[in-house]
Amino acid sequence: NAGVMQNPRHLVRRRGQEARLRCSPMKGHSHVYWYRQLPEEGLKFMVYLQKENIIDESGMPKERFSAEFPKEGPSILRIQQVVRGDSAAYFCASSPLGQAMNTEAFFGQGTRLTVV
């Protein structure tokens, strides 16, 4: 049973380009979370998605950032017109069926975005 898979591991973009980060959850997991981590800092919640639904995007910047989790395929975090301040590690986590007690979240290895 493969873990949470994120790709690419490292991504370099010039200012103004688009960044697309992909996350495939663990098998059987229908909930995906995206977190952002700056160097030497903790994990900041961005967005929580179920298949085809955004449940909570309260941590997402209002502009340039979007996320989706389609019926088929990985979850995508998309950053348009990247700026230097977007440079960070972006982690995806998944958990099994929702509305259930005793749930846990498992993380991928992250995508390290560098904007030059």
Next chain:
Amino acid sequence: GQQLNQSPQSMFIQEGEDVSMNCTSSSIFNTWLWYKQEPGEGPVLLIALYKAGELTSNGRLTAQFGITRKDSFLNISASIPSDVGIYFCAGEYNFNKFYFGSGTKLNVKP
């Protein structure tokens, strides 16, 4: 969002010493999770706690879910150099939404 206060921010200890770190919040959480993150990697789940008062061990690690549901601690006994990393607490709030503490950076001197 919900605030989790994790302390201490960092620790420098000698190999063999015991370590204790904790998380507190003004909110009630349904689940407490403890993770360890090593440089360049994603957080790895160490211990999950589901009931108030629950005490759970994983090898040299022990964690407890506070009675008030607003806090949790993690203890590491007889630390070794490979315990080095950043430890995060996470609370699950309002069905599947996870909030993280700011982390405790652990350094172990051989």
